[in-house]
Amino acid sequence: MAVVDEKKCLACGKPIRGRIDKKFCDDYCRNNYNNLQKAKGSHSSFVRNINNSLLKNRKILEAILQGDETAKASRDKLQGLGFNFKYFTHLYTTKADKTYFYIYDYGYLPLEHDWYLVVKKKEE
Numbered sequence: 001m002a003v004v005d006e007k008k009c010l011a012c013g014k015p016i017r018g019r020i021d022k023k024f025c026d027d028y029c030r031n032n033y034n035n036l037q038k039a040k041g042s043h044s045s046f047v048r049n050i051n052n053s054l055l056k057n058r059k060i061l062e063a064i065l066q067g068d069e070t071a072k073a074s075r076d077k078l079q080g081l082g083f084n085f086k087y088f089t090h091l092y093t094t095k096a097d098k099t100y101f102y103i104y105d106y107g108y109l110p111l112e113h114d115w116y117l118v119v120k121k122k123e124e
């Protein structure tokens, strides 16, 4: 008995019969699939750009701390190094109602006059 290699449409998953190089049932499925791929592409570069900004921010905080537990930096200094205040991973609000902005394990607390206290999360 000959085994028929049943191919499936890349868009809807239904079996397709016909030419061996056919990948879609029809143009409708082909368009759907191509649009999805395009959307995926732009999505992943969006994600990649944010991840890059986060990692850059983390590097900058790490460089400012130079192994110390805390350090102060001005907004100008941070921005001069390419720090992007738009991106952080989470917030931490203390009992005293101070909100730290964290980028993974490094964080900062906005102080007065555009200064920032840079901190590193203690190992637990």
Ligand SMILES: [Zn+2]
Pocket: 009, 010, 011, 012, 013, 014, 024, 025, 026, 029
């Ligand atoms: Zn299809």
